Amino acid sequence: MPRAKRQKVRSAQRMATTMAVVIVRDFRDGVIGSKFAYEGCFIAELRSSLCLAGWPWPVADQAARNVVAEALRLARASRPTWAEGQRAFVGVEVKDSVCRQCGVGLRERQVHYCSNRCAKAWNAAFNAEAA
Numbered sequence: 001m002p003r004a005k006r007q008k009v010r011s012a013q014r015m016a017t018t019m020a021v022v023i024v025r026d027f028r029d030g031v032i033g034s035k036f037a038y039e040g041c042f043i044a045e046l047r048s049s050l051c052l053a054g055w056p057w058p059v060a061d062q063a064a065r066n067v068v069a070e071a072l073r074l075a076r077a078s079r080p081t082w083a084e085g086q087r088a089f090v091g092v093e094v095k096d097s098v099c100r101q102c103g104v105g106l107r108e109r110q111v112h113y114c115s116n117r118c119a120k121a122w123n124a125a126f127n128a129e130a131a
């Protein structure tokens, strides 16, 4: 490996380690509620620095994402699954006042939709957007 490339690899590893230390320390101390709290900030700051050093944006972006991904791996951060991210998972269910699909006022026992047809239509549209 050429010396310059080896230097870059060491530098990236050092940055990732420093980021991981900050992530773990602040998560442990309760400064942040999630190990992912600094993810966007770290990527943006590192990408910005690389761009200012003359790196093309897409290359700087990927390099920054790689370093931050390594930092999160070192910090043993694991993302919640999609299901764990839903309100129902933590037992917080908020009842809507109107049907999400058609806007009709909901009766007492209806939570989000006025009918199965509206529930299916809303979920089909939601899944089409997510795909």
Ligand SMILES: [Zn+2]
Pocket: 099, 100, 101, 102, 103, 104, 113, 114, 115, 118
């Ligand atoms: Zn409806």
